[in-house]
Amino acid sequence: MKKPESNKWTTVIIVLLVLFVLGWFFSKLIALAAGDIETGNVAIVPVAGTIFTSDGGFFEGVALSGDIVEQIEAADANPEIRAIILxxxxxxxxxxxxxxxxxxISRVNKTTVAWIRESGASGAYWIASATDYIVADPLSITGSIGVFGSYLDFSGLMADFNVTYERLVSGKYKDTGVPFRKLTDEERRLLQKKIDLMHEAFKxxxxxxxxxxxxxxxxxATGEFFLGMEAKGAGLVDELGGKQEALGYIERTLKISAEPVLYQHEPTFLEVLSQFAASFNPRVRVSGTQAQLS
Known part of the structure; x- marks a missing residue:
């Protein structure tokens, strides 16, 4: 009796997959038919979401460094592009x-501008600082020059439920930062040293x-975040404003009429398919200490 039910769900999944594939191809065909190819002399490269080298299978809310670098290099290689706005x-x-x-950004041979919208803090500010000029909204959040590697300690909770952590390691620091036991004083000093080294590189x-x-x-570099209006007075940004101010700086500097064109990573079919599959398989990831710029 269970077999027909299983076949039913298999059919539903296949139909959904076919519809998804057809929808993706039709969207690409429509874009081509509509002439969805823009030209301009100022590349706009988005840096949206938390910045990582890899998204681990998730796409939404993540800015992948490889994709951003790819767009920066493509814009730099295009002779029609005179400037790049992040x-x-x-x-x-x-x-x-x-x-x-x-x-x-530091390797680009063209004028570069950072346009900070809602937030351009921590690692995003590191990126912005590498450009020739920074424009920020007066109410944006920026700065936050610091590093954190904090994590949750579950050892007390485990003790309440009589759950123990059996430690088996080769190398005394191998499980430093696992959330199942408290740090020793030596381990805490070790981790703090690593975080301080990262902070020094950031500064x-x-x-x-x-x-x-x-x-x-x-x-x-205390880790404090600044509003755009505060950052301007502190020398962290050059001008308050938005897209028009960023374009205005380029026009004044290069004596051109700025024509912006969007440069962003277009996911491949396999990437889109992976995202579609991941939506049916939600995962929860628990990690130990992982330093982030903050």
């Missing part, structure tokens, strides 16, 4: 991912990019 709306992200994008990058002295960056 449209930033991100709370930050992983140190390596942020550094990768900032490095790509050095921003100071170099913004032409700040050691004392100036030390005063700002």
């Amino acid at each position: 449209a930033i709306d991100s709370p930050g992200g992983a140190p390596v991912a942020s550094s990768e994008v900032a490095t790509a 050095e990058a921003v100071a170099k990019n913004r032409g700040m002295t050691r004392s100036e960056i030390e005063a700002l």
